[in-house]
Each structure stands twice: as C-alpha cells, then as structure tokens.
Amino acid sequence: MSAAIIRVSDLTKKYSRAAREDALAVTEVNFDVVPGEFISLLGPSGCGKSTVLNCIAGLVAPTQGYVEVAGERVKSPSKSLGVAFQEPLLMDWRTSLDNVMLQLEMRGKTTPEQKAEARRLLASVGLSAFENAYPWQLSGGMKQRVALCRAMVHDPAVLLLDEPFGALDVFTRDQLNLDISRLARSAGKTVVLVTHSVPEAIFLSDRILVMTPRPGKVVEDIRVTLDDRTSLDVRGSAAFASYERQLYALFEAEGVLGNQAMYRH
Numbered sequence: 001m002s003a004a005i006i007r008v009s010d011l012t013k014k015y016s017r018a019a020r021e022d023a024l025a026v027t028e029v030n031f032d033v034v035p036g037e038f039i040s041l042l043g044p045s046g047c048g049k050s051t052v053l054n055c056i057a058g059l060v061a062p063t064q065g066y067v068e069v070a071g072e073r074v075k076s077p078s079k080s081l082g083v084a085f086q087e088p089l090l091m092d093w094r095t096s097l098d099n100v101m102l103q104l105e106m107r108g109k110t111t112p113e114q115k116a117e118a119r120r121l122l123a124s125v126g127l128s129a130f131e132n133a134y135p136w137q138l139s140g141g142m143k144q145r146v147a148l149c150r151a152m153v154h155d156p157a158v159l160l161l162d163e164p165f166g167a168l169d170v171f172t173r174d175q176l177n178l179d180i181s182r183l184a185r186s187a188g189k190t191v192v193l194v195t196h197s198v199p200e201a202i203f204l205s206d207r208i209l210v211m212t213p214r215p216g217k218v219v220e221d222i223r224v225t226l227d228d229r230t231s232l233d234v235r236g237s238a239a240f241a242s243y244e245r246q247l248y249a250l251f252e253a254e255g256v257l258g259n260q261a262m263y264r265h
C-alpha cells in the first residue's frame with residue numbers, strides 16, 4: 001500500500017456565528033487517500049462535504065485535527081492542488097484558452113510548451129473550436145470543461161472537485177462524468193469529489209466516504225470495484241445496482257432518506 005497523499009486526521013470544524021450558537025459542521029473525520037485514488041464525499045446537503053474539501057484545499061482552518069497533503073500540514077491554499085467548484089468562475093473578458101492559461105500566469109512566466117498543454121487539454125474535452133470563445137459564448141457544460149482544464153493545466157497531483165457538475169442538466173453531467181473519469185485516470189490524478197449523487201459517486205469513485213449531517217460525520221467508507229468506467233453502460237450492471245442498494249439502504253438506516261426520514265432544519 002502506498003503512503004497517503006492526503007491525510008485527514010480527527011478533523012472537526014465549528015463555525016462561529018454572530019448571535020447564534022456555533023455550527024458544528026463536521027466532527028472527528030478521519031481518512032487517508034493514496035496516490036491515484038478517486039474518492040467521493042457523498043451525502044445530503046449540510047453534512048459538511050464542502051467543509052472537509054475546503055480544509056483539504058487550505059481555504060478553511062480546522063477547529064481541531066489537521067490535514068496533510070503530500071506529507072505537509074495544510075495551513076493555507078496550496079498552488080500544487082487543482083480545484084474546481086460548482087460555479088465555473090471564468091473571467092468574462094478572457095477567452096477559454098486565456099482562462100486556462102491564467103492558472104499558469106499566476107505561477108509566473110508561461111512557456112510555449114505550457115500553452116500547447118492548455119490547448120491539448122481543451123482539445124481533449126472537445127473544445128478546440130472554442131479556444132478563442134468568451135465565457136458568454138459557451139454553454140454551462142463547456143464553461144465547466146474550461147474550468148476543469150484550468151484546474152489541471154499545471155499538472156497538480158491532487159484535484160479537488162466541489163460538485164462541479166451539480167448545476168448542469170443530466171446529459172451534460174453524464175458527459176462530464178465520462179470526461180473527468182478519463183482525464184483523471186489517464187493522468188493518474190488523486191481526486192476528491194464532493195457530490196450529492198449516488199450514481200455519480202459510484203461511477204467515478206474507487207472509494208465513497210458516506211457522510212450524514214448534524215453534526216457532519218463519515219459513517220461509512222465503501223470501496224467500489226467496477227469492470228469498466230469508460231462507458232455509462234456499467235450503470236446497468238448488477239454490481240452497480242448492488243452498490244446503489246447498499247448506499248440507499250445506508251441513508252435510510254441513518255434517517256436521511258425514506259418514509260422515516262427526519263426533516264431537520
């Protein structure tokens with residue numbers, strides 16, 4: 001077993017709120033991720049998925065516990081990570097290529113090889129013809145693909161994806177699932193994905209960390225083995241259905257889904 005590239009140890013995050021009691025977002029979260037692994041944080045709204053991801057990204061400081069990436073304690077945002085959020089966050093006055101290049105410009109001088117790599121990435125997600133298009137000329141899925149290229153162009157070992165497909169229609173989301181699976185796996189990236197979608201988590205992940213809310217915690221760590229992740233057909237397989245049953249049963253048992261679900265606001 002390789003050494004962990006990400007270690008989340010005893011992570012607890014409490015947000016202070018003016019005039020209200022503190023919000024305990026996540027408590028005592030522990031997991032390791034090995035290089036090249038694709039893991040999902042899966043759970044309902046408010047269970048602390050983004051909080052865990054933001055602690056890994058160095059955007060939120062833990063109240064207790066720590067996160068290490070590549071053996072280094074995370075204390076601030078690291079430039080060696082690639083991050084994509086639900087909103088593509090492209091600059092309206094920059095073309096697709098220039099939005100991708102921004103990632104490299106922030107790191108200093110850019111080289112012709114890096115520009116070629118940015119172009120290659122855009123081509124790999126079908127955007128060659130849109131290199132010089134501005135965000136307002138792109139569909140939601142295209143913008144999100146530009147954001148994925150921007151997250152990967154500096155060749156980070158770790159990609160952090162906070163529900164980047166959440167706002168897209170189902171067909172576009174399916175296509176992006178195929179794109180990210182191919183891109184991340186062919187490049188050997190370590191990926192942490194935040195998602196609400198059970199099928200998305202199963203299709204993409206080597207491991208699913210199941211989270212439940214109030215307070216947010218990891219209740220199960222499920223290893224997923226599928227024969228083929230290059231086609232969505234695998235979603236019709238017996239193995240896929242069995243993971244779905246296992247996950248829905250778990251959410252029912254935790255009172256998150258089903259007739260006995262507790263609506264706690």
Ligand SMILES: Nc1ncnc2c1ncn2[C@@H]1O[C@H](COP(=O)(O)OP(=O)(O)OP(=O)(O)O)[C@@H](O)[C@H]1O
Binds near residue numbers: 015023045047050051
């Ligand atoms: N900056 C903040 N200040 C106060 N409370 C916060 C803050 N950020 C998150 N929370 C609270 O922490 C809890 C976990 O939030 P978080 O966004 O991590 O969950 P999530 O599972 O990612 O939710 P969603 O899927 O809806 O994005 C929620 O109860 C949320 O209201």
